[in-house]
């Protein structure tokens with residue numbers, strides 16, 4: 001299994017600094033990290049700095065964010081990364097500043113490599129001065145920032161050199177109120193011990209929950225297997241019965257009378273089915289909060 005870490009956070013908060021820092025530490029520890037990053041706009045500025053840092057395999061998503069360019073593109077990039085480079089043991093993914101964590105997680109997690117990748121969790125970089133001035137942000141961007149904090153498994157309170165100690169204390173308290181389970185670490189230029197990230201995110205793992213597990217973590221995901229062909233209507237009524245903390249589902253479901261498992265997508269209460277022309281693995285990925293108990297019963 002290759003460990004996958006998502007770095008989320010506001011535009012300019014210090015994600016790239018954290019990423020470069022983590023890469024340096026991983027390489028020093030003899031690991032082989034790979035990076036998937038994406039940028040708004042056409043200029044892959046950040047990837048230059050990563051490439052300059054050495055021979056780290058890098059795939060980049062140009063023209064847009066990890067969510068709005070479609071998860072298929074991310075899947076393709078991940079697939080290429082896995083095919084082109086051997087021996088990768090850690091993948092770091094910098095989600096764009098505008099990606100909602102659920103969408104970023106969704107884009108990364110594909111039923112295609114559920115058995116090869118283990119998504120460890122989300123490190124959110126919070127920008128200390130930006131947080132103090134958050135009221136200036138548009139409501140949409142403001143709420144995105146709150147969501148990134150709320151869904152983090154670790155919060156790096158970055159640019160702590162640009163605020164006073166008492167401001168730092170206030171910000172830490174405000175962040176802790178939004179997310180009671182994630183540890184908050186004050187950082188400068190994204191300097192954070194990678195072994196801390198590793199240790200914090202490896203707590204309470206189990207084989208059945210290959211992404212993020214643990215009762216105290218805000219977001220988790222689960223793989224559901226379909227052993228026998230089922231009826232579409234049954235899947236849809238099962239979907240309707242699920243709690244509304246299920247944010248997203250996608251996968252391939254074998255349907256009675258249909259040759260190949262169909263692509264099933266669920267988001268924001270909407271279900272979508274698409275035929276597949278090749279036989280894809282029969283499994284469904286569910287992403288949400290408190291979803292450990294969800295099961296499909298034949």
Ligand SMILES: Nc1nc2c(ncn2[C@@H]2O[C@H](COP(=O)(O)OP(=O)(O)OP(=O)(O)O)[C@@H](O)[C@H]2O)c(=O)[nH]1
Nearest residue numbers: 011012013014015016017097158159160188189190
């Ligand atoms: N003073 C100070 N500046 C910082 C710190 N961390 C990052 N910066 C600066 O902030 C700017 C943005 O840092 P990046 O690491 O590129 O941030 P990012 O989140 O990857 O930015 P985007 O890719 O635009 O989302 C750079 O000019 C950094 O040098 C910090 O802790 N303190």
